[in-house]
Amino acid sequence: MTATAHPNPREDLIVCPKCDAAYALVRPGPGERAVCHRCHTVLITPRRKAGMQIIALSVAILVLIVAAAIFPFLSISVGGAKNTVSVLDAALAFSDGPMIVLSLTTAALIIFIPLTRVLLSLYVLVPIVLDKPPARNAAQAFRFAEALRPWSMAEIFAIGCAVALVKISDLADVGFGPAFWLFVCLVVLFVVQDNFLCRWSVWYALGKPAKS
């Protein structure tokens, strides 16, 4: 890959990224897990057909994110007055003056970062699962998707909704729009997709062609 000779990686070892414990690499079979003995971080957790399942989940998430962002999310009515908002409206609530920064951050955290992660994971996984050579810059794309992981906060937004609803339930009548239920499904799918993905296997698949 690089012009200068790069030393070969040690394929016989696996090192826990959290606590730096080194082990001789033994690949677990499907359904088994390799766990760090010292800090109990899960190192490898391969699943049969995980790739196809993750791709299917990612496509579902993609559709749901777009729909959940656009459709009416919550509605409120007091006396005669009524107001309906979408997730995007909620994210862009802080719109005056310096608060616009906060608006953009919120929109990113609940819609755009999850969306980016799904697109990146599709970009990385589709060629691997179809046994094609990895897409261009797939390794960088996957690294970026992993770096974004803590900043994807859709599930926290969902709990935030519950809190907000209780806060105003005695003040006004609150109704759920279709996007609310889409969002609930979305959160479940996010958790499932995250648990299916074996990062070590993806990296292993991405690393192979560079050496042969």
Add this chain to the structure above:
Amino acid sequence: MVRARQAGKILNAKDLGVVACTRCAQVWPLGVTTCDRCGHRVYRRDVKSLQRVWALWLMGLICYVPANLYPMLRTRTLLSVQESTIVGGAIDLIEYGSLGVALIILIASVAIPLGKFMAIAFLAISVTRPSTVSKNQRQLLYEVVEYIGRWSMIDIFVVAILSSLVQLNILVAISPGPASLFFALSVIFTMLSAQAFDSRMIWDAHQWREGQTKDE
């Protein structure tokens, strides 16, 4: 189930003369500076990481002060304008009788941030001197801090939902206060601070104490 096993004592990669990429876990011989597989920077230990941890920690703490002093929500009704801070809003909720929600707010916006400041400070200090807390417990503490830190954003999302939803012209309108900006910044800075911490140092500190191994 567990297959990655090695007889006897578990060795650190550092002592085996290899270095692992923290992003993709590829193992390289010493001297490699960038991971050829994922392009991430590879380092044995990030010596400057503690400085970054403390700098971001301090920024987070500084932002946390105005986040509690300024109002978080401004509720305008026909007759009055009411401003409430984070703690004030939670006290109002208790008075209305919704104890559960008040607890969620207090835990997410007060207990978790304060606990996180203390936990990160403790971890950063503990790797520079002998600690009585076992390395496993400290690793667990670090993982809890990393996992739970994001949940503090819940209050920001509540404010966002309330201020976009409750806009009923003259009847009642809720708008965000300046505290929301500072609170969001505080959460972001503490998350970055926790990420900057190189958790592998926890396991080194232990070795200095036991084996008196010198470290460069």
